Amino acid sequence: MKIYLKIWRQKDNHSKGCFKDYTVDDVNKDMSFLEMLDTLNLKLVKQGERPVEFDHDCREGICGQCGVMINGIAHGPLKNTTTCQLHMRSFKDGDTIYVEPFKAAAFPIVRDLKINRSALDRIITSGGFVAVDTGQAPEANSIPITYQEAESAFDSAACIGCGACVASCKNSSAALFTGAKITHLELLPQGQKETHVRVTEMVEQMEKEGFGHCSNTEACQVECPENISVLNIARMNYEYNKSKLLVKK
Amino acid sequence: MMIYFKNALTRKNLMALTGLFLSFFLIIHLLGNLQLLLPEKEAQLQYNLYSHFLSGNIVIKLVSYVLYACILLHTLDAIYLGIKSKKANGPKLSRDRRSRASTWQSRNMMFLGIIIFLFLVIHFKDFWYHYKFGELPHDENGNKDLYTLVVNAFDSIWYVILYSVSFLALGFHLLHGVASAHRSLGVYHPFYSKLIRILGYLFSILITLGYLIIPIIIYIKH
Ligand code: HEM
Ligand code: SF4
Ligand code: FES
Numbered sequence: 001m002k003i004y005l006k007i008w009r010q011k012d013n014h015s016k017g018c019f020k021d022y023t024v025d026d027v028n029k030d031m032s033f034l035e036m037l038d039t040l041n042l043k044l045v046k047q048g049e050r051p052v053e054f055d056h057d058c059r060e061g062i063c064g065q066c067g068v069m070i071n072g073i074a075h076g077p078l079k080n081t082t083t084c085q086l087h088m089r090s091f092k093d094g095d096t097i098y099v100e101p102f103k104a105a106a107f108p109i110v111r112d113l114k115i116n117r118s119a120l121d122r123i124i125t126s127g128g129f130v131a132v133d134t135g136q137a138p139e140a141n142s143i144p145i146t147y148q149e150a151e152s153a154f155d156s157a158a159c160i161g162c163g164a165c166v167a168s169c170k171n172s173s174a175a176l177f178t179g180a181k182i183t184h185l186e187l188l189p190q191g192q193k194e195t196h197v198r199v200t201e202m203v204e205q206m207e208k209e210g211f212g213h214c215s216n217t218e219a220c221q222v223e224c225p226e227n228i229s230v231l232n233i234a235r236m237n238y239e240y241n242k243s244k245l246l247v248k249k
Numbered sequence: 250m251m252i253y254f255k256n257a258l259t260r261k262n263l264m265a266l267t268g269l270f271l272s273f274f275l276i277i278h279l280l281g282n283l284q285l286l287l288p289e290k291e292a293q294l295q296y297n298l299y300s301h302f303l304s305g306n307i308v309i310k311l312v313s314y315v316l317y318a319c320i321l322l323h324t325l326d327a328i329y330l331g332i333k334s335k336k337a338n339g340p341k342l343s344r345d346r347r348s349r350a351s352t353w354q355s356r357n358m359m360f361l362g363i364i365i366f367l368f369l370v371i372h373f374k375d376f377w378y379h380y381k382f383g384e385l386p387h388d389e390n391g392n393k394d395l396y397t398l399v400v401n402a403f404d405s406i407w408y409v410i411l412y413s414v415s416f417l418a419l420g421f422h423l424l425h426g427v428a429s430a431h432r433s434l435g436v437y438h439p440f441y442s443k444l445i446r447i448l449g450y451l452f453s454i455l456i457t458l459g460y461l462i463i464p465i466i467i468y469i470k471h
Contacts, residue, residue: 071346072346073349074347079350100342100343103339105338106337107339109340170338170356171333171334172334204256207256207257212334212336212338213261213330213334214433215356215358216425216428217356219350222350223347223350231437234431234435234436234437235437237261237432237437238436240435241258241435
């Protein structure tokens, strides 16, 4: 396959970026999108040019490191897929593909397609953990959890922190990410105890990082590689209101 | 404490509450205005009596203050969140096809809201202000003749079109707004969430049709 690329090149967060044209001739349809970028970079290195920088790690859809806007959509045209799990068979020979970094004020551009997503980490640090002393590792069955509880907690825990929800949101809101983390811990007995502290801390951190509000457009779930439900956001709102209205400090 | 007021979740709660109150008001307002469609003579006396009753009642007066406050707070919140969203977006995408993942109305609540707001300004000026502070002739029961004022206004096709466009904007605003408001307030149960969406759609369609037919029928009848 022959693929025409328009790739966003930007030196750092302070400089202006723009699309640069590239052509990759020897694309195999079974290559992943990142392998196609590798092919391009190999060519650029050989020509003595600076390769296109992008984030990646596991390349199997579980780490959340990869993630770029492909033709104006986070993680590209396939719904609920990471960039590394998107394959070139989703494109046609001779296609022109626009590749741009995720854009949000809270995600400063490091270089080219690489962004700094530490804002999401700081939201986790502000409350996405269990702080009560749980003692020694208990006997596995001493805390009864139903299959359904475990499954729905896992549905929320499946978030890989890629930031596609923020990038897909017209307000650059991190509500899906934060909602998923809060719901995940709220659904399990170890996490439940601290929900009210956690939810206020994490919501405040989300605010401080400069993410936008949630308009319930639900675009985030559509593009989320893990199909995290927007009901996690409603759950966050519920827990937040409950902790503000009902919990005595 | 400050962050509590500046916080998007709190703002969205307020927006949802004011929006839902306004939605509730829309039902009452529609039922009252359907009296305009009664046979002509009856409609005139009945509608003028109704307006007279509303303007004289102290409870209605208090509710109307809540209503004005809701419109104001809802609009202020819209502006606040709009600015916040702009700031959070940072640099614009050069190629943006994100719209494929959401409904048109959910992305254009501000645009729809601005149409509603402009409509409200005209609506208040032409009817509410006129009724309250203007000189109006009286009907045979001695009530101010709001009915004739309204019916004459809808003689103009442009006025009918203005109202129809505004009601459609309102309809789309509600199509997203009613369900969204419940989410903002924290309804996370999958079944009720779906039910609310369906009922919200039904509500929006009925309200929109209800308001739409009034100017159109009056225009055709006269
Ligand atoms: C009769 C008049 C109106 C009714 C019944 C109404 C109702 C609603 C409802 C129920 C919501 C959902 C709230 C939520 O998502 O939590 C909403 C959202 C919204 N309204 Fe209104 N509204 C009205 C007028 C206006 C006006 C005058 C404006 C201002 C320009 C406006 C701007 C907005 C915006 C921007 C949103 C979306 C907020 C977001 O981004 O999530 N609305 N409205
Ligand atoms: S909710 Fe989905 S889109 Fe958002 S960070 Fe988690 S995995 Fe990525
Ligand atoms: S590289 Fe790990 S999810 Fe794509």
